[in-house]
Amino acid sequence: MMNLMHWRLLVAVADHGSITAAAERVGMTQSAASQAMASMEATLGAQLFIREPRKTLPTALGLSVIEQARVMLGALQAIRSRVDEARPMLRGNLRIACFPQVLAKFLSPRLQRFAQLYPGIEVTTLEVTDNEVTALLDADLIDLGVVLNPGPGCQATPLGRDNWLAVVPARHALAQRAAGATVSLAELLEQPFVLATGGCTANARSLGVDAGLALRDVRVQVREWSSAFSLVREGVGVTLVPESTLPAQRQGLRVMPLSVPIHREFALVSAPARTPSAAASALLAMLAD
Structure with a gap:
């Protein structure tokens, strides 16, 4: 079943040429947006976009559907504007x-x-x-x-919420595990560690304390998540970060889920x-x- 968010997403993908950028525009995660696009195409029984490595382009049919979606969304906005004009504006x-x-x-x-x-x-x-x-x-x-x-x-x-994920150097022993492998919080905290805080009290050290574990070898502590990723790439140590902070470019890094997931809300x-x-x-x- 399609709802208004699906149509907004459809137009956003056309405007931005990217499902990732469109997802941010309408307030969805990238995975949810991809699923929504696939669901729309399955419901309509037609392909609306061609997915290329760096661009998402509408098909000929997709262009026609997008044009009608813009008309529909424009009409809804006109209705909303008319209602707003008829009532006192909250200031x-x-x-x-x-x-x-x-x-x-x-x-x-x-x-x-x-x-x-x-x-x-x-x-x-x-x-x-x-x-x-x-x-x-x-x-x-x-x-x-x-x-x-x-x-x-x-x-x-x-x-919203996101999971805490381990990030290790691509050449690290933990990184040699099979695709989809996990790492326990205990074994991660035993490694030489880059402690990133993001300016928050909830970080690897506090998560360790909650689990009765301790960071034994903190090589460096940084505030910015981006600094932690650079240090991990250089082999200074491993780190634990929220999923929402992961960089788009992950060369030199292996991202691994925890064997017992931990999330923050x-x-x-x-x-x-x-x-x-x-x-x-x-x-x-x-x-x-």
Whole structure:
């Protein structure tokens, strides 16, 4: 069954020439977008795009379908604009704090959609660490903050999740395992290690502590994930990173899942000292839908 998101994705692929870029535009993961495109073609019983190594191009039939999809989406936007004109526009300011990777991968596409629905609300985003998010919320300096792994009693609106993955040098002994092989957290933490934090308290060291394990040989600690990948390529050590931080170019690296998967979750929470503003409530309601 096809829904509005499928048609938006179809047009985005045509505009960007890439399923990956289109997925970011509409707020989907690359794998979900690929599955959605395949599902659309299967439902319609026709090939809409030709997948080439560096480009995704529409077929002749695909061009015709895309043209009609644009007409449909344009009509829906006209309906939405007419409704917006007939009702008072919600106005205000919205301050959101978030750590960089989550902002880029998970929150920004949703904020683009929010801006279309509520053009009268000005959104300001702050890129900070997870500790700083908590401090800003407690000080009532922001309306909403993205937190990691919210507790069961926390009133939070989920944004997404990603898995922690091992990254080792391509020539490392662990990298010689068969395709699809996993690595345990215990054996990974015993290796010479590049500790990357991303400015967050949740990192390889804290995950080890939670599992009753310790990092025994930290060769270097860095804040930026990109620095960790460069050091791993040079053979300084292995590392453990969230899936959303993986580089597009992975030459010299072997990415391996953990034998017992560990994931991190992201969610939006409001400042505890006050009731969410109308602008904050509108965003939370959109995300909940």
